[in-house]
Amino acid sequence: MRGARTLPQRPLAPTAPSRRQLQRPGGAGGSGSRPHRAHPLTDQRENALLIDYEERIKGCFDRIVPLLQQLASLQREPDFSARAQELARAQLGFSLPQFVLDQTWVEGLDMKRLYAWCVFRAYEAMSRDFFGHDPLRGARSHERTAAMGNTLLEQGFHLLDISPCADGRLAHTVSSVLRLPYGLVRRRSHAGAMFDVSRSVKRWVGTEHRRFRESVPNAATEPTSYLKVVVYHFSSRDPSHQGCAAHGSDDAAAAAAGLQRLQDFRQAIENGFCCGASVDLLLIGMDTDTDAIRVHVPAADHVIDLLHWVDGLALYEDSSSLSPQQGRELIAQRVAEACPGQCDEGMQRFIALLLEHNISQIDLVRSHFGGAYSDAGHAERFIGVGIGFKEVHLRNLTYFAHLETVEEAASDLDVGIKIFRGLNVSRGLPIPVVIRFDYSGSIPGARERAIADCERVREAMHVRYGDLCDRGLLHTLLSIRDRDRGEPAETIAMSIPLAPEAAH
Ligand SMILES: [Zn+2]
Structure with a gap:
């Protein structure tokens, strides 16, 4: 038996609140909460799209347990099998394995099997939805992706290679926290953001070879760089417990290890290839409670300061009453001030863009999750x-x-x-x-x-x-x-x- 082809576009009245609804302390519509005033630099259309996507996909996973609980109370009814299928299709968007339902009268419902089945069907539906409909507008074919690709080239980068930590709380780093089209980014998640240097060198070789042979995304003669980014993480609410497990919840250690890995990568390229081959490096920290980033602005001579950064949350606050133009000027000023030497102009503009994008995400967390996620862990x-x-x-x-x-x-x-x-x-x-x-x-x-x-x-x-x-x-x-x-x-x-x- 095959499930339905797509997820329902809108959740159909669930019988119980979803896990996320239960966990949301001060979300939109919460009783007594003050209405949220959007930041002037927030892309509200993008925020609405991201929230809709999250609720649609996670909602399907989170409606599984309430549905099974509902089935548990119905399983002695004479038309149980038909009703169960009807409820599953309406609430989850796919059918349940018929033979499991048919055997209910002998041994009762096998909830463990049904639960796993539903999670797997929800995963399959998510994959079909993503590749079939490009819900995040990040595919290579999307005009938004092409426009951002041109912006990156103008800023001096022909490839973005981002390694966040493999922690599930960073899975939305590219599309939500940094607001970059996923089709432009090479993403490799590793525990503690400790990416494999040798494999990264191989991927760099592939990228440069393609520029040389096919001029994609630009010719090898163009003076642009391969940009390698590490995103480490920390928790502002519970720094000693909810930080990065791979670094013992020590954000200074996570940042230092990320920087060392980046420097090893550049060293490997410079040692292994001639003609001044090199890469640009960027170190970013992310607060998994608020999704605010901090950016360690690199100097043009590659110096990165572990102790100084541009704080996305402070920027959000300080620019919240400014006009969009004044806000952008403040961002550019903070980036220039945080640079530990002479700063590359393209890098400066790229970081300013990331910080502006991050303001939308901070705003999203404020408007829908009360400023910080309740599922801190x-x-x-x-x-x-x-x-x-x-x-x-x-x-x-x-x-x-x-x-x-x-x-x-x-x-x-x-x-x-x-x-x-x-x-x-x-x-x-x-x-x-x-x-x-x-x-x-x-x-x-x-x-x-x-x-x-x-x-x-x-x-x-x-x-x-x-x-x-x-x-x-x-x-x-x-x-x-x-x-x-x-x-x-x-x-x-x-x-x-x-x-x-x-x-x-
Ligand atoms: Zn981690």
Whole structure:
């Protein structure tokens, strides 16, 4: 049985408030809250689009438990199966596995299986929606992306390569916090933002080779740079507990480690290639409570000061009563003041643009989440393992464990499983794990290798977390995607059988 092709455009009256609604302390419409006055530099249209997208996608995940609770009370009714399907289609946008419903009269509803099934169907629907409709207007084909690409070239950058921490609270860094079209950005998330220098050098070589051979995005003779950005994070509300786990919630250590990794990358390029080859570097910190950024403005000679930055939140406050033009002038002034030497003009303009974009995001968090998210810690909906997940751009939706083999990222995975023991297993719900490998369809045999990678990781997870699998508390979906085509992810297998005869 296949689910519906798309998510419902609007949530249909859920029977219980969603997890996010429950967690929202001072959100819009909260009783007694003062009406929010938008900042003059806020892009209100973009904010409305982002909020609508978040509510639509996360809403689907968050309506699963209330729906299952509703089914639990209906399961003895004579027309249960038909009513259950009707409710699932109306509230989630897809059907439930019929044979699980048909077996209800024997053993009662298998809620663990149904829960995992629904999470996987919601993930598939999100992927179809993202690649089918470009809801964030960030695809390469979108005119907004092309315009921003030209702006970047004018500022002196032909490629943006951003490494945020893999923490689910940074999954929206590109599209929301920095407001950059995702199609322009090479995003590689790693625990603690500790990206792999050797793999980054390979990607740099590919980029420069393409400029040389095809003049894409511009000719190699043009004096533009490859810009590598690290985004570390911290928590303003609970700095010693809700910061970056990979750096012991020590934001100074997270920033220092990010800077060291950036410098190693530039050193690798300069040592390995001739003719003055180099890259530009940028270090950004992000407050996971307010989404405000702080930018360590680099000098033209690459000096980056760990102790000084432009504070996005202070800029928001200080420019809130200025005209848009005065606000932009203040941003430019702060960027120039924070530079520890002579500043590159293009870099200065790029940072000013990021800070202006970030004001919209700070405003969004203020208007819809009371200024700071109430889910300060982990509240992810599923674990994503492997390579890919280009469509995940929502905060706290996915805990990422980027890996090619379970062994290489066993500790990342163990952390994810521990988080979900608290989030799900403690409530009797299974841990949904999406194993995903993207591949290049133009490379012979790549699809088969991606499937084999999925299967290998699944087997390794079964060995490592056998107790959870045996108790039905860990379910897996195997998923691949051809990154050369704009197609959604394709499901290869699921630990929940599609029919009773397929059960094993
Ligand atoms: Zn982190």
